Amino acid sequence: SAVISQKPSRDICQRGTSLTIQCQVDSQVTMMFWYRQQPGQSLTLIATANQGSEATYESGFVIDKFPISRPNLTFSTLTVSNMSPEDSSIYLCSVGLPGSGIGYNEQFFGPGTRLTVL
Amino acid sequence: QQQVKQSPQSLIVQKGGISIINCAYENTAFDYFPWYQQFPGKGPALLIAIRPDVSEKKEGRFTISFNKSAKQFSLHIMDSQPGDSATYFCAASMNRSFQKLVFGTGTRLLVSP
Numbered sequence: 001s002a003v004i005s006q007k008p009s010r011d012i013c014q015r016g017t018s019l020t021i022q023c024q025v026d027s028q029v030t031m032m033f034w035y036r037q038q039p040g041q042s043l044t045l046i047a048t049a050n051q052g053s054e055a056t057y058e059s060g061f062v063i064d065k066f067p068i069s070r071p072n073l074t075f076s077t078l079t080v081s082n083m084s085p086e087d088s089s090i091y092l093c094s095v096g097l098p099g100s101g102i103g104y105n106e107q108f109f110g111p112g113t114r115l116t117v118l
Numbered sequence: 119q120q121q122v123k124q125s126p127q128s129l130i131v132q133k134g135g136i137s138i139i140n141c142a143y144e145n146t147a148f149d150y151f152p153w154y155q156q157f158p159g160k161g162p163a164l165l166i167a168i169r170p171d172v173s174e175k176k177e178g179r180f181t182i183s184f185n186k187s188a189k190q191f192s193l194h195i196m197d198s199q200p201g202d203s204a205t206y207f208c209a210a211s212m213n214r215s216f217q218k219l220v221f222g223t224g225t226r227l228l229v230s231p
Binding site for chain 1: 149150152154159160161162163164167169207213218219221222223224
């Protein structure tokens with residue numbers, strides 16, 4: 001597995017502002033992912049951020065709202081822009097790594113950033 | 119066709135009992151089926167995963183049963199403990215090309231002492 005940290009762990013922001021969330025991994029990984037988890041709900045993939053290429057966004061998520069940077073193999077940022085109360089969620093980064101025993105890549109998650117927009 | 123349906127939404131089990139959570143999928147191209155455990159305020163943790171060429175996988179008290187023909191898979195937690203109280207998510211993906219994980223809706227498990 002990998003040790004994944006996120007900053008900040010939580011934040012309360014005002015409507016119309018932007019917040020940048022950082023994700024740091026203790027090893028080099030090619031595949032990183034950003035998810036959103038609304039309160040009491042499941043996880044929804046926002047985008048895939050592979051180093052050396054533009055992020056790939058899922059349906060319903062756009063780059064202007066959720067710009068992503070992936071400057072190297074251990075770090076990524078997700079910005080939530082022009083926030084509204086509907087953006088209040090937990091934002092999670094994850095990384096894909098070769099599996100330990102199943103022979104497939106496995107996905108490991110960071111602790112999440114809990115965002116509240118007032 | 120990308121959905122993974124999970125049931126039940128919530129589950130209460132007595133300590134020492136068996137917890138069973140079920141998932142069903144439609145996309146036959148899915149070939150990787152992990153289960154995640156999430157405690158409040160934490161990120162999901164990979165619990166156990168299975169490939170469709172295996173009908174069952176056991177790790178400690180946790181077992182995945184997989185029925186390829188029915189397109190269903192389930193998580194069994196034997197001898198459930200209060201410390202197992204968490205939300206459990208099943209997921210699926212086309213792992214060979216490392217496609218995204220599609221998550222089920224989650225099951226909130228409470229194991230009563």
